[in-house]
Amino acid sequence: MEVDTGNLPGRNTAIRATHLVSHDSQNSTALRDAGDSLTERYLAEVRDLIHDELLAIVGGSRYRGVLYDLMLEYPLRDAKGLRPALCIAVCRGLGGRLADALPTAAVLELYHNAFLVHDDVEDGSRLRRGKPTLHEAHGVPVAINVGDGMMALSLQPLLDNTRRVGLGRALQVLELVSTMCRESVEGQALELDWIRAGRFDLGDRDYLEMVRKKTAWYTFVAPMLAGAALAGAARYPRSALRRFATVLGIAFQIQDDLLNLDGDEHAYGKEIAGDLEEGKRTLMVLHLMRVLEPEERRRAEAVLRTPRGAHRVEDLRWLQGELRRRGSIDYGRALAQRYAQRARSALRRLEAHLHPSVHREFLESIVEYTVARAR
Amino acid sequence: MEVDTGNLPGRNTAIRATHLVSHDSQNSTALRDAGDSLTERYLAEVRDLIHDELLAIVGGSRYRGVLYDLMLEYPLRDAKGLRPALCIAVCRGLGGRLADALPTAAVLELYHNAFLVHDDVEDGSRLRRGKPTLHEAHGVPVAINVGDGMMALSLQPLLDNTRRVGLGRALQVLELVSTMCRESVEGQALELDWIRAGRFDLGDRDYLEMVRKKTAWYTFVAPMLAGAALAGAARYPRSALRRFATVLGIAFQIQDDLLNLDGDEHAYGKEIAGDLEEGKRTLMVLHLMRVLEPEERRRAEAVLRTPRGAHRVEDLRWLQGELRRRGSIDYGRALAQRYAQRARSALRRLEAHLHPSVHREFLESIVEYTVARAR
Secondary structure (H helix, E strand, O other): OOOOOOOOOOOOOOOOOOHHHHOOOOOOHHHOOOOOOHHHHHHHHHHHHHHHHHHHHHOOOOOHHHHHHHHHHHHHOOOOOHHHHHHHHHHHHOOOOHHHHHHHHHHHHHHHHHHHHHHHHHHOOOEEOOEEOHHHHHOHHHHHHHHHHHHHHHHHHHHHHHHHHOHHHHHHHHHHHHHHHHHHHHHHHHHHHHHHOOOOOOOHHHHHHHHHHHHHHHHHHHHHHHHHHHHOOOOOOHHHHHHHHHHHHHHHHHHHHHHHHHOOHHHHOOOOOHHHHOOOOOHHHHHHHHHOOHHHHHHHHHHHHOOOOOOOHHHHHHHHHHHHHOOHHHHHHHHHHHHHHHHHHHHHHHHOOOOOOHHHHHHHHHHHHHHHOOO | OOOOOOOOOOOOOOOOOOHHHHOOOOOOHHHOOOOOOHHHHHHHHHHHHHHHHHHHHHOOOOOHHHHHHHHHHHHHOOOOOHHHHHHHHHHHHOOOOHHHHHHHHHHHHHHHHHHHHHHHHHHOOOEEOOEEOHHHHHOHHHHHHHHHHHHHHHHHHHHHHHHHHOHHHHHHHHHHHHHHHHHHHHHHHHHHHHHHOOOOOOOHHHHHHHHHHHHHHHHHHHHHHHHHHHHOOOOOOHHHHHHHHHHHHHHHHHHHHHHHHHOOHHHHOOOOOHHHHOOOOOHHHHHHHHHOOHHHHHHHHHHHHOOOOOOOHHHHHHHHHHHHHOOHHHHHHHHHHHHHHHHHHHHHHHHOOOOOOHHHHHHHHHHHHHHHOOO
């Protein structure tokens, strides 16, 4: 298919050679650049591959201008591309082929970005990856429709999997995507309900249930299980992979919430403390509610119930300060570390089944990356 | 599965006997009530069947309160249920079984309502089927997420089709749904772009292209072709069915636009002239633009470009009046009739392949219904 890449925002036209991701060697170190870490290079290479795949999926439609270019806006901004990288690494690590995993990996990235477009409208966010959110730039109606379009476009490549990897694997992936969508919508519904109903009678268990659905399933569980399905892997400890993905997802979301409270806006690419403005019930906020005196707790609840845009800056600053002073940030950091530790244990049960390769190394490295990242 | 129907809005707990839809007799007249038309009874029976099917799809999840009950809001309001009825009628008319068509028919209704939920947000509509729109009642964030959830829920029953009707037919239906989603999002993108860019340099061809995508594909083409696929029908004139569905869809949308301009709010269930407030480029509006004097045309454009909620009532009244006086309403009526006539011709090419049955009679009656309906 002829694809014109001329007008695409942020498109890196010089495709990097993909040494790591397509390589089967056991000796990966020779291939690495001196500067970047394995994690960063693996992610960057997958991003290039996924960009090409997304261009192929979007194709040369005459509706590019009014629809499809907007679908590529978020995916082509400088994203991590974690989901496709996890899918590919598990597929390759279990002996599968890159070409078999690529379309599905691209679809997972497309779904992720579709949810982001809608999430940004729902949360009233202004920045995404350092640029205006889609609804800020093009209005809410267009943003909702573009998100729907990204979901609509996701189905065909998964149907084409039947020809690529056979019916059995294709249907496994479709079932996973079906579950993934349900889980993330349920997680999002829980969170929206808490905010809308003004609920603060929530414990860590509630938070963890929401995050297992909202983040872990669609960022980690679905991509990794899809990778295993696409590899046609039958004999590997599926429960260990699932556990690895779940606990890693929880660590990832806690870290994300920490960065939102306490990170560097430039590196993070979103408004700092945006979660407080949105009244998000993070682990840290729930901790703070438990340790505040009744009167301060009432003030904190009032701040968190204030609609976005109606806050006094000093109230948000006060809340941010309390989160630090009362040990809530430290509490979150400790829990993120604990879940990262659990991820390492789960990965040890898997390692014997993974080929010694960059793909296995990438999966090992991702645990550290998840809790140490600045964005 | 145990399903509690107690709290469902608008649920008709006394399930009507479904004489027509499940009946194979060639003599349908004996089964009809004296009062209702065949069209109305067929639609009503399908609605009851689809309500049960939707309850089964939604199931007894613990997230009913925060999510799934809201997904049933629109489908259980007093809708026409046209899409499932068309799917079932074609399937049965071509010799297929009711049980094979039901889950897909319910999914088509679910998709339709998901798009309505998002459309209502995009258009800023206040009423849907005589009650507040979902975002009016529960806020925009919840409405966007509920729409996403309805789409997410639609995939599983289509995957379960593989066990029900076999792989070949299941995949055909999935391909149709994939195309349907793309077509409707493209149609919606066209319309949003015209409004956003303030474009009035549009002809009937532009309108018809948009409507073929936005309405015909997802209300008529996909349901009917899915019905044929589920029946396993191989030897019927597929091109005639497709043509029947397309031209009927166009007649349907023109009639919908006419009702919006000129209908009875109580019967119609939406705000009359809401399309003018939203600046929709209907066939009638485009006609008016062609016949108005330059100065009046400028006034009309200014009214249509005014954002929703900022209009003076007299401007909308003036526009409505001009549409009548300048023959634009008559022009729309005549075109709806012409497309209905084309639908009758296409149906004649199909009739020899349809079993003589209520299902065939329903398909014949639907042409009249489409252009004569008051809602």
